[in-house]
Amino acid sequence: MSFSTPPTKLVFLIADGMGDWPVEALGGQTPMEAAATPVMDRLAREGLVGLCRTVPEGLAPGSDVANMSLLGFDPGSHHTGRGPIEAAAMGLALAPDDVVFRLNTVTVSGLADDGLMRDYSAGHIATDVSTRLVERLGRECLPEGYALFPGVQYRHLLVARGAAGREEAHIAVRPPHDITDQGIAADLAEFRRVPALWDFVRKAAAVLSGPDNPSKANAVWPWGQGRALTLPDFAATFGLRGAVVSAVDLVKGLGRAAGMAVLDVPGATGLLETNYEGKVAAALEFLKDGDFVFVHVEAPDECGHGGDAAGKTEAVARFDARIVAPLVAALGDTAALVIACDHLTPLAIRTHAADPVPFLFWARGVTPSGVAAFTEREAAATGLAVAPGHALLPRAIDWMRQG
Template sequence: MSARKTVFLIADGMGDWPVDELGGKTPMEAADTPHMDVLAREGVVGLCRTIPEGMPPGSDIANMALLGCDPATHHTGRGPIEAAAQGLELEADDLVWRCNLVRVSSLEQDGVMLDYSAGHIDTPTATALVEMLQRELGGTDAVFHPGVQYRHLVVQPGRVKAAEAGLAIRPPHDILDQTLGPDLAAYQQCPELWRVVREAAVLLGNAERNASQANAVWLWGQGRPLHLPGFQERFGQAGAVISAVDLIKGLGRAMGMAVLDVPGATGYLDTNYAGKVAAALDFLEQGDFVFLHVEAPDECGHQGGLENKVRAIADFDAQVVGPIRDGLRGMDAAILVACDHFTPLIKRTHVSDPVPFLFWHLDATASGIPNFSETQAASTGLMLERGEALLPWALQRSAP
């Protein structure tokens, strides 16, 4: 590999707040992270605001910013990003929804969101269910497209009125154990959409056709097709993205980056870490930049699992950061590490706090801080107020 390679490692949702059970430490502070700690001591550490003021703290917005694109300018919705990942051919006025397979107590005003992932349903089971929904419900009102695990898409044709585009449906991971009333009232403003949601629940509730935990669909994150500036045209580098989730793949594909599929990448604790690292290092034999994304800390944060979140952060350090550091050893390469947003265990959803980042390069000025954590990042006084500024900032400092 030639010099001046850059790897951007993202631990989705890694940031958190102090936890009583950890003696007031955050999961980052409690996890064993020797590789990130060394890079933090030898590199530059600070905070970055990945969520623009007034925008919701979602992974779509945050990762778009981390890839150098201003969400306030380019973001149209979560669904369109994932449609880009699937390479769907869309008309300019189509409306694309993210479609979760979920588990609810009932699809009634006082029903409760029990699980945004239907028990982390496996992809083959989910695909069969979405294909069944397409056969039974798909048509002029909605077209179902299967994705990965619980994450799928519904496309409404361009004739759909503006009312659907403006519906305020909350992400299902934001309303765990909360009642569905406000969202169902929003669906009901659009009879065609409400029919699809209601009839999908009837079909999924048929035990003879569905043995999984999924008993409803949740349509959210809607928007018109996505357009982003090209990565190589903007930064002059050949780049790639690696992730288990369509969100990251869609951002990469929309920017003209290589999308590297890794068998066994699940988006959870059992993901194929070694395969992701190998794919990154292989790409860098010819390419210049890799954006490697790990979903597990975020999933554990949504579940409220303290032990698992600490484990996910330690695994990220041991199985991603460490091997990447070893693979680049002796080279004039740069490593950038961050989370996209906080997913505090106490809230089980995203918040807009500025995220910690570290930037390591052979010529970087050493911060000297003892470890990589939210508190230590804040202590350096380095603050980037715009998330889309972080990547250009790092690439400029790692340039020859």
């Protein structure tokens, strides 16, 4: 590499779940191959392209694990569960022996052993509606020693006070987005291992079945539990003053736990219709004085979970046109870029896969990998592999500073 003036800023642009497998409905292409992505393709032709293993062996391929890796922290050392990361986003004060669950409002065919998980998001329930419902459940259904905290849309938190040594800490309930249209008997058996938790789940379903519930939510689903999250300070670890931009609490929680700035963007939804321009503006404003920004877009993942090939292709195209393109135009040679997804969310399975993810690194003067476009197949063909995943950020810093 040979930079006339090495860049001073580093920007990570993450399209959640963007990677995929070939899709019959797309003529054997992946959404990355089918989407119009002229800017990412140009950056790939001019940059380094390869694969990164963001999910360590033995850990579930969730956004919590994968984004922790992309932020440079080893999930094998630091990951305690999905709930604790989102608790950090809310700034919840947790005692060392508290256990915090992520709690979804969901739609099931019935809360019984022959029931199916129909929708992990209860139709992407509106935040104002879910907040009222969760507050009511907190008043009417909670057992002693538990607390409920409303969040955004279908994402909430349930805290079991002092439960680190109890059965609550060890139940193995599957993430609801992993089991769309699948049976829930095994998960209900896990809930039943904790009578107080099972009583809450049953009472909540009874309340939600009432006539004054305007939403599709007919059950709650506590999962991803663990003790409070702690991460090393990002600036002290990497020598960069950093920020995160995201609509989802788990990314905000990772940033807050690492002492990073968390930039809130009005109208950021985590869906295909979101405030792309607001995310770009927030990132550029921070980079006036900051050194690193992690911009996260959720829409490809949501479309992957929904099995929506056309929507996912459009989400990738919008990421290119409305996130990547304006940031590249505004930053010019002053920044180095890493573009990646955290994990694959293949349309064929409608959940996450642990495959290595495609990434590109771009800075003016970098020696190109020789690819034609930014796709999964092109990334695999270069032979460049970064593993473990938390090595990608330090590697990018080294690449950026080589002159």
